[in-house]
Amino acid sequence: MEGDIAFLRHASTFSDAEKASLINRSAGxxxxxxxxxxxxxxxVLxxxxxxxxxxxxxxYAWDQRRLAPWNQQGHQRKARDDFRAFSGSERPNHVRDWLRLRPxxxxPKPEASWVYAQCAYVVPLSVIGRFDKVKGSVLRMTDESLRDLFAHMEASCPTWSDCQSRFSPAASASTSAPAFAPAPVAAASAFALQPTPPPRPRFQGPPPSSTWSHQPRNPWDSNWRKPPSLLAAPTAPTIATASPAKVDSRPPASGLSW
Structure with missing residues (x-):
């Protein structure tokens, strides 16, 4: 909406049509x-x-020069009073108040945020994105500061009438909000979860004894198993017993002491 702080994408990202209508020279x-x-x-005015x-x-490259733009050599031809400063930045004069954002x-650089009131542009919403250098909600000017800057530029900006002519009457009357929304969230994966396969049946053990008669009788058949009736009964284990040792009844030899 009007008063929002947005971001003007770099010209290198413009389409050919956007470059032709905004950047390129025409008729000299x-x-x-x-x-x-x-x-x-x-x-967004x-x-x-x-x-x-x-x-x-x-x-205005304040990080490198530590100078307000009207004190820099590259901007000395610009009138000092044509600059406006946001709260926290050096003011060009004491006639006009600071520009202010919402409470x-x-x-990101509160000590170095200036506006040159001689520059205004009409651009398609397709080249405008969200200003994402701050966390939280969208930065927005107070209504009072927006009206102040608008009146200042309307009275002094040399391209103001040209900018107004670029707006059609129908477009100026529109009240729909600009499309400054971030890129849409990526769609969910196309790979849906597969249903869990049913559990395999558990092994139920050997078939009942009545079915053993149907087993093949050929003992060389690898699938043949003896019926229970042919299985040898287990025998009890045999416990070995030691025979008693013989006792030597002979008298000890003479001359030997124990």
Whole structure:
């Protein structure tokens, strides 16, 4: 919805049709969307149908230079008052208030989050994704800050009228929410669980004695077994007994002592 912080995908991921309508030059004019603006978090200022009016949020390489963008050599031609700062970042002046997110929310780099109010773009929702650098719910500006930034850009952005013309009246009147949902969860595996096979029947032991008469009589047949009536009865074990030892009754030899 309007005021959401989303993500503008990098131009390298655009389709040929998206590049032709947004990036490529035509009739000697620059493309509507510079490549350098892609791959950044964006503020959804307005949306309708399958399009959104957005502006980028950037740290302007603050990690490397530790300078606000208006103090960097590469941005000295830009007017200082055309920058806006989110709460926690250095403000360009004391005339305009900080831009603010909903209570409890902040950017991953709260000390370096700026908006250049001279840049606005109309892009299809197909090139917008979810800003996933923060955990939890979607970052969103307060209504007051969104109205403040919208009025600032409407009054000073040189491409504002061109952006508005890119919206058709029917699209501007649409109130359907943009498709910023994450990628769908992968479908369940196509391999369904197979039913458990029934248990094998347990071995029931030998057949009843009445069936033994039907067994083959040929003793050389490997399937032949003796009927119970032909089995030899077991014999009792024989216990061996030792014979008594003979006693020597002869007198001991003389001259020997025990």
């Amino acid at each position: 004019k620059k493309g509507h969307l510079p490549v350098g603006a892609t791959g950044h978090p964006i503020i 307005q949306y309708g149908g399958d399009k959104a009016l957005v502006t980028t949020v950037s740290s 409890g929310q902040q950017f």
